[in-house]
Amino acid sequence: MINPLAPGNTVIQHYKIDKFQASPFLQAEVSPLPWLHLTGGGRYDDITYDAHNVLNGRNTTSHFERFSPKSGVTFDLPYEQKLWFNYSFGFAPPTPSLLFMNTIPDPNLKPELAENMEIGLRGSIIKNQLYYEFAYYNTDVTN
Numbered sequence: 001m002i003n004p005l006a007p008g009n010t011v012i013q014h015y016k017i018d019k020f021q022a023s024p025f026l027q028a029e030v031s032p033l034p035w036l037h038l039t040g041g042g043r044y045d046d047i048t049y050d051a052h053n054v055l056n057g058r059n060t061t062s063h064f065e066r067f068s069p070k071s072g073v074t075f076d077l078p079y080e081q082k083l084w085f086n087y088s089f090g091f092a093p094p095t096p097s098l099l100f101m102n103t104i105p106d107p108n109l110k111p112e113l114a115e116n117m118e119i120g121l122r123g124s125i126i127k128n129q130l131y132y133e134f135a136y137y138n139t140d141v142t143n
Helices: 096-101
Strands: 015-022 025-033 038-055 059-077 081-092 112-124 130-141
Touching: 015 096, 025 130, 038 081, 038 096
Parallel strands: none
Antiparallel strands: 015 038, 025 038, 038 059, 059 081, 081 112, 112 130
16 A cells, blocks of 8 residues: 555555455255245355554454355246246445455455345246346345
């Protein structure tokens, strides 16, 4: 980062940042009735940023982990139409620039948490030659 107010634009910090991320995802579907499909799953995110300030030798680590469940239901309707609904949670950790390199860096920032809902209708109009999909998505984000 360069200090724009300093004479000669003095460099005040220079970071080397390593990121580790593991995000396994598992999903299963069951159909208790021929026209009903239930889906459930989840994702576990484990994310770590290790930042090393090359100029002053300081090391800073920020770690984020969270399990995010997902569920859904699909109804097979007549004439190859489908009505579906999904509900899930998710999160997004702060970027390395906000954690370490911002004008006022904060390695203790919390991730954004999201609650997602979607409902839709999809199918074919002209005997599998013209397809459509209508959907409504809503995401509520906190932090």
